[in-house]
Amino acid sequence: MTERTKERPRVERPSTKVDSKSNRSGQPPRARGDRKTPKLREPVRSEVEPVLVERRKQIELKGREQRIRLFKGIAAALVLTGVVAAALFSPLLDIDRFQISGLATLTPSEIEAGSGLQRGSAMVSADLSAAKAQIESNPWVANASLKRSYPGTVQIAVTEEVPALVLVGSRGRALVSRNGRVLDYVEGTVGQASAKWAAFGGLLEATYEGRIAGDSPSAAPLPGRHVTRNVLELVRLSTNMTPTVRANVEKVELRSSGSLDMILSDSSKVLFGPTEEITAKLMAVEAVLDQVDLECLARIDVRNATRATVTRKANCSSKGSQGQ
DSSP states (O other), rough: SSSSTSSSOOOOOOOOOOTTTSSSSSSOOOOGGGOOOOOOOOOOOOSHHHHHHHHHHHHHHHHHHHHHHHHHHHHHHHHHHHHHHHHHHGGGBBOOOOEEEOOSSSSSHHHHHHHHHOOOOOSSSSOOHHHHHHTSSSEEEEEEEEEETTTEEEEEEEEEOOEEEEEEOEEEEEEEEESSSEEEESSSSSSSGGGGGGTTTTEEEEEEOOSSSSSSSSOOTTOOOOOOOOHHHEEEEHHHOOHHHHHHHHEEEEEEEEEEEEEETTSSSEEEEEESSHHHHHHHHHHHHHHOOOOEEEEESSSTSOEEEEEEEETOOSSSOOOO
C-alpha cells in the first residue's frame, strides 16, 4: 500500500446543526411565558388630531349647555305651575255671584240653591257638569247651560218647561208640559195648587182616569216624571190646536181605551175618536166651526176626518140643516 492510499486522519469540524434545545445565538431557549414583548411603535402624529380634539371639546361644551338650559326650563315650569295654582285657588278667584237668565216661572234663588254651587268656593274646582244635572232635575227646567266668567261669576242660562194642559184625575190635578213632563201635582182642587199655577189659568183642561206617569191609577204622579203614551197624545192635541178650535174647547175627556171627546164651550161635544190623525181631525173641527151655524149644535163627529158630520139638538129650530 502506498502512502496515497493511506487513510488520511479525520479532522472534526465544528457542527453547524442547531440544537433544538438552544437557539442560534447559542443561548438556551426561553420558556413560553418568558417571551419578550415586542416594542410598540410610537403613534404617528398628524395635523388632524388637534382639530378632532377641539371638536370633541366643543361637542361636550354644547351638551353641557343644553343640560343646563333644560334644568332651568324645568325649574321655571315648576315655579310657574306653583304660581298659577296659588292664583287659581286664591280668594280672588272664588265664586262671588251668579248671573242667571231665561227665567219666567222660577226664581234665581231656586236655581242657585238647586245648582249645589257655593259662594266663596274656588271657581276652578267647581263641577259645572254636576251643577247642570242638579238644575235640570227640577221639573220646571227643560235645559240648563253653565260657564265660568272670571274672576268670580258663574253664568247660568235656563230654558224652562212650558205648561201645555192641566190633567184632572180622580185624586188631584197634574200640570203637564209640552215635553210630556209632570211639572206639579196637587191633591184635590186647583185652589190648593202652588203659586206657579196662577200664570197658567187659560190652559186646556183634560180629564183622564188612567195612568198618568207610569204609576198606578191610584198613585199620585211624581213631578219630573214623563207621562204615558195616552197622556202624551193629549199634550200633542193641545199643542196642535188652532186659535179657533182652542177658543171653543172647554175641556177634553180621554178614556182609558184611548178614545177622545172634546167638550165645547156651549156644552156640545166633538167625537174625536182614537188619538190618530190629530192634525186632520183638528182641521175638520175648525172647518165645521167656521162654516156651520152652531145654533142648536149637539155633536160634531170627526172620527172619520174626511167626512165630518153635525148633529143638532132635538126640538130646536135653527137656520142650519139637520146633518152636514
